[in-house]
Amino acid sequence: MKKTLLLLAVTAISLFNAQANATYLSRVNLVQQTNIENYNAALVGFGVRSTGSTASTNALNYIVQKYKDFGYTDSQITYDNFTYSSNTVQNIIITKTGTVYPDQYVIICGHYDSHPNNSVGANDNGSGVAAIMEVARILKNVPTEYSIKFIHFTGEEQNLLGSKNYVSNVVKTTSMKIKLVLNLDQIGGRSDRTNNTIVCEADNYNNTTQGIQSTNDAASLTATNSLKDYVGYYSTLTGVLNYAYGSDYMPFENNGEIITGLYERPTNSSGTVVTNPYYHNNTDTIAHLSYPYIFQVTKAALGAMQHFAVASTSTLAVSDIEKTKDFELYPNPAKEILNLHLDDSIKDFSFEISDSNGRVISITKNQKQINTSQLKPGVYFGTLSSEKGKTSKKFIIK
Incomplete structure (x- = not known):
């Protein structure tokens, strides 16, 4: 997980249909903060979800059962296995088939493991997992032109092991066609600070050393500018552009995919960005995050996913x-x-x-x-x- 924020002062013309949609908004209004609180509290209740631990396995089983409760079937739920510290651990992948482009995917992802430094990970990354689950619940019966993969990685805190494994052993071996990857990591904010902005993360590695690919930068910036617009359309938050780095979208970036992401941006009373001292230790608890903030970020993510995956604009998909x-x-x-x-x-x-x-x-x-x-x-x-x-x-x- 990243620790600093760098402002990316650049703009681009959006090619991702950056226009508010009334039907999409009607679905966004189905997001329930109580659901987010319940998902997050359950994950925190398992304890320190370090990769390969019993708590991590319990979290995995909980996540899978919730997707089944939402109506996803066994055939839609798959696992990507790898070995960590002599244990078999699993990424969770839930696939919703698209109506027009069933073999092209929009991925929304976030890790369900927490830092092994005695952290229950309420914010990092129980917040992201809870948001993805609520997005999946609402989109369950909404037709989308592109297929969607809801992915919950493990091993993120061990240098992105889960997402690296998935890209190497699934994406590359199957030549998977990916339209976009949207990553949600640490979107909980701070209960003791102002939370009215959210970082929209764009891939820009021409002048840095972490990324391998640079040919995908322009497309990522276009998508992220659209994401910034969607934040404004579907939530009370304001999106701010920033560099993407240090989370599960990086293996996808290195494979040449178009990536973007959402990351918290707490500020003080004067609007200055402040750090978050609570994550990666035993203070990353529910008391230090803001559920109203996660609620707004979830609404923004749901609005964006409908645009990225081209959801039906018929109200039939929601009410009928x-x-x-x-x-x-x-x-x-x-x-x-x-x-x-x-x-x-x-x-x-x-x-x-x-x-x-x-x-x-x-x-x-x-x-x-x-x-x-x-x-x-x-x-x-x-x-x-x-x-x-x-x-x-x-x-x-x-």
């Missing part, structure tokens, strides 16, 4: 899609093909399409791809029947 673990329809709106994503436990099923008047148009058996090319534009209902019963959802043909 039934929140169920059993099945999803995508893309929504659809045109020629409608896909069914089912819970792994459903093996035998039928799918019925009816129009807004209740007239049955088609019935298919055990098909997860439905040809909708003959349907006229409008609103339809899809009903899944299985051993679990019947569940209906609205969808649109454009």
